[in-house]
Amino acid sequence: MEIPKQMKAFRFNHYGDIAENQRTAVPTVGPQDVLVYVRNSGLNPVDYKIQAGKLKTLFSFQLPLTMGNEFAGEVVQVGSQVQNFVVGDRVYGRPDNEHTGTLADYIAVPAQEIALLPDELDFQAASGVPLTGLTSYQALVELGHVQPGQKVFIQAGAGGIGTMAIQIAKALGAYVTTTASPEKTALVRSLGADQVINYHENYFADVLFHYDLVFDTLGGKYLRDSFKIVRPGGHVVTINGLPTYQFGQRHGFGLAKSLLFGAVSAPLRRLARKYRVHYDFLIMHPSGTQLQVLSQLIEAETLLPIIDRIYAFGETQAAYDYLESGHAQGKVIVNVNN
Incomplete structure (x- = not known):
């Protein structure tokens, strides 16, 4: 896959602003990172709490900020020191606060924060797990x-x-x-x-x-x-x-x-x-190792992600509105590139 210089992203410029579809640069990959082409992103209440500035006391985010904190997709580039992933791997993860922003075409994320998708899951279901x-x-x-x-x-x-x-x-x-x-x-x-x-x-x-x-x-x-x-x-x-x-x-x-x-x-x-x-x-921390444990539970049919609704990328704000209504049974998913 040829990697472009620009990508679409759902982001906001200042705390309290309405997020919108924008164009931004594709992130660069460090020696220990992988670049993932995002297929799907799961939505979570922490996303709009960050957007509203409610977590400023705990964490500093660099604005403008792309929303989204969990994803499933395909590895399209690996850093020079990455040994356990290759281009083409199907992966999922929850990035740390320095690499947040899963509602975008691409995300660069440290390799230790992701895991291979269980064979039992497609991208949509997997994006609701991390x-x-x-x-x-x-x-x-x-x-x-x-x-x-x-x-x-x-x-x-x-x-x-x-x-x-x-x-x-x-x-x-x-x-x-x-x-x-x-x-x-x-x-x-x-x-x-x-x-x-x-x-x-x-x-x-x-x-x-x-x-x-x-x-x-x-x-x-x-x-x-x-x-x-x-x-x-x-x-x-x-x-x-x-x-x-x-x-x-x-x-x-x-x-x-x-x-x-x-x-x-x-x-x-x-x-x-x-x-x-x-x-x-508890503020959860990313962990590829723990994701592997969850993958084992999924493979054993002990753990099943429950998906409520799936939205198109252009409907992302509607998806957040539905999540914030409190009526969702399980996860709300956005098709970023699926």
């Missing part, structure tokens, strides 16, 4: 250390992360409880949920107790009340809470910002001490 799959894996395995027989509660089971987390928790041998509306109950049960709470009728904190792990995706009141249902010594992991001092130190944010994190998260840490549970705020 971000939600890695987030769920890291919450349940890396931080939660879920063991067979443990009780795990996952908020919002029919969403993009929920549909992944339920399946991974079941693969780990856990007893899984989740929340869903009546019309989505069949979906989450088909994924392996042992108990489904109709959130229109029951509030989870009123009916659950003595859980080993809560994986919170909603934040706010739902996060605060999660501490009530966890056994002493158990774990609350959230992607929608507040970072701690320890989080800042682990991720290299420096002393001043880590101290700020410690101050703002103090109410949550007090709850953790009150109920004698561990609290962790």
